[in-house]
Amino acid sequence: MSGGPVLDEHIAIRFSRIALGHIRREYPNKPDHVLDGPADARTPSELHPVFYGSYDWHSCVHSYWMLAYLLRRFPAIETAGDIRALFDAQLVPEKIAAECAYLAAPSARGFKRPYGWGWLLKLAAELAGLPERRWSDTLRPLAGIFADRYRDFLPLATYPVRVGTHFNTAFSLRMAADYAETADDDALLNLLRDTALRWYGADAACPAWGEPSGDDFLSPALIEAECMRRLLPADDFPAWFEAFLPGLSRTHPPALFEPARVSDRSDGKIAHLDGLNLSRAWCWRALASALPAGDDRIAAMLKAADRHLAASLPHVAGDYMGEHWLASFATLALDAR
Structure with a gap:
């Protein structure tokens, strides 16, 4: 196993304080909102009374997810009272009803598809695990x-x-799978699995030649593999994975093993690359956990995870362009086993 960092109470307190510092910070704000008329020109908190902070709706949702996750993992941490108070103030019927009403507009049909969809269901799955x-x-x-x-x-x-x-x-299928399983929604889980097989089942010899792009926060290759790890039957995944990335024991494709360089963390798009490093670490660790003990790919995969964490874990806070979301991705990476 990797000797790299893992999620502990100290980190949980630090990350929860970061999120509590911005989850109800309304501005600056980047809305994803269609104006159907003059009456639709409203403030973020009027549009979304729960998920108006953290710069944008989806980042606010996965900040709530992280707080719920940390509360479940460490229920006695010193920020637990603040998290519970936040949830009691925000996760109330009238505010959730307003979030639902927003989605009823025809122009909101594609709102946050598919990224925000996956994160909202991931949050729902996490809340279901709390007492x-x-x-x-x-x-x-x-x-x-x-x-x-x-x-x-x-x-x-x-x-x-x-x-x-x-x-x-x-990414969206992978996150939604946790909800479908937690909710015992077999029909949805089967739809997610069938879709993953339809989209990705025949993929082989992935070159990862376009990675990384300049504003990536996901590895198209590794998140596809993580999606298939999550949705395929355990007995079917190894053969698919071997065909998809056949050169891992030779650290190929090399682009997947090299952390991205972040030149300007005040630029929101460039700061995405810190998220890429963190999400790659999450995927490397999760994928390695699916391989049998002694597999000659595991050491290289875990080493790659540690290198990616080392490159970006120190930068989850400092500039708001990263601070409003990176801790969530770091949490995924640090607890991926």
């Missing part, structure tokens, strides 16, 4: 809307999207 059932119960109508959107959209989605940003479809 305070009221938060999960309150979020359920909003989660149900997004689950239905997967059911409506995936049969229409002829092709996957393989970019390294918010539009990546493999």
Whole structure:
């Protein structure tokens, strides 16, 4: 196993303080909002009374996910009271109803598809694991809307999207799978699995030649592999993985093993590359955990994870362009086993 950093209580306190510092910070804000008329020119908190902070809606959602996750993992941390108070103030029926109402507009049909969809369902799955059932119960109508959107959209989605940003479809399927399993929604889980097989099942000899692009925060190659690890039956994944990345024991493709260099962390797009390093570390660790003990690929994969963490873990805070979201990705990486 890797000797690199793992999630502990000290890190959990630090990350939760970062999120608590911005999850209700309304400005600066980058809305993803269609104006159907003058009445739609409203402030972020009027549009989204729960998820208005953290610079944008999806970052706010996965900041809530991280806080829920840290609260479940470390229920007695010193920030636990602040997290519970936040959830009690924000995850209430009238505010969730307003988030649901926003989605009813025809122009909101594609709102945050697919990245925000996956994160919202990931949050719902995490809240379901907490002893305070009221938060999960309150979020359920909003989660149900997004689950239905997967059911409506995936049969229409002829092709996957393989970019390294918010539009990546493999990431969304992977996150939604946790919700489908937690909710005992076998029909949705089967739809996610069937879609992954339709989109990615025949992929082989991935060259990763376009990685990284200048504003990636996901590796198209590694997140596809992580999606398939999560959704394929355990007995079927090894053969698919070997065909997809056949050169891993030779550290090939080399681009996947080299952390991205971040030249300007005040530039929001360039700062995405810190997220790429963190999400690659998450994928490398998760994928290595699926291989049998003694597999000659594991050491190189875990070494790559540690190098990517070392490159970007020190930079989860410092400039708001990264600070409003990077700790969530670091949490995924640090606890990926």
